[in-house]
Amino acid sequence: MDPKILAIESSCDETSASVISNGKVLNNVIASQSVHHKYGGVVPELASRAHQKNIVHIVNEAMVSAGMELQELDAIAFTKGPGLLGSLLVGVSFAKSLSLALNIPLIEVNHMQGHVLSHFIEDPKPSFPFLCLTVSGGHTQIILVKDYLKMEVIGETKDDAVGEAFDKAAKIMGLAYPGGPMIDKLAKTGNADAFTFPGTSMPSYDFSFSGIKTAFMYFIRKEVSNNPAFIESRKHDICASIQKHLIQMLLEKLEMASKDLGIKEVAIAGGVSANSGLREALKNLGERHGWRTFIPEFQYCTDNAAMVAMVAHHKYLNSIFADLNVSPLARMPLMNR
């Protein structure tokens, strides 16, 4: 079997299409939406409008770069959720129409399973079971990955996601959106030990980031009231310190899970896995513990259709197809297909 599948991702503010042939990703075309920058966050209505504008040419580009005609496809895959409903609807409707027009099966994909399987796009690939710390703007989870389509959330945030904590900290400092990458950039030349923040302790492998968000806000307020130029004069040190703190919160739990379960294959995925501090810290921790660590290429960290295509490939092999009456889901548990 050599399934050729077109996958579409439109869960947030990235319109993306990818063609996969026999498990090999042929391309990963992404249109990012800059329209949100001036609002300091993703505006759902503008996001779905931009998806509508982009989707046809993004899909065309993926087909052309794959050197394939639509008639050669065996299935159409799309992100069902979780994500912004209006954004998801664009991808779902487009995929349904194509599947109907071409008379080929439809495959629904859970976006978070996609982030996990982004590790199977390029070599080296992890072997099962492995642990995956999935960190994005909406999620912070430690996932025990038993097989391509068999995963279990063993720890997760009880409030905000770590991506939100990065973005919120950046907003408090008055940095431009998107905040996470900005903190990463400024942190590179800062002293990570300049400031310390109170820790929050959660049971088991769970996380909580709402406390640090508030603590950071009070810290900045207090320092600025003493010195109005505080942020400008110390922004590199502040970014390096808050970044270090957030990374420690993440890795502490990952270390605990690895030790308890005796699993030494450890991966990170999701938008925040693009963070250079986290990538470096995971590598160092892995060297210390004798782990094999897996860090996705930058283009596969943030939202992309290649990861959706990878899940779709395995669903195709297992004949797991969707009905034409499928609807998107804003919230969707990891193992809900």
Ligand code: KG4
């Ligand atoms: O996975 P993703 O692209 O979209 C969601 O599904 O949420 O993740 C977006 C999140 C945002 O919070 C963004 O600030 C964060 O990932 N992010 C980063 C970096 N790049 C993206 N956070 C810290 N450092 C980065 N380099």
Ligand code: ZN
């Ligand atoms: Zn994502």
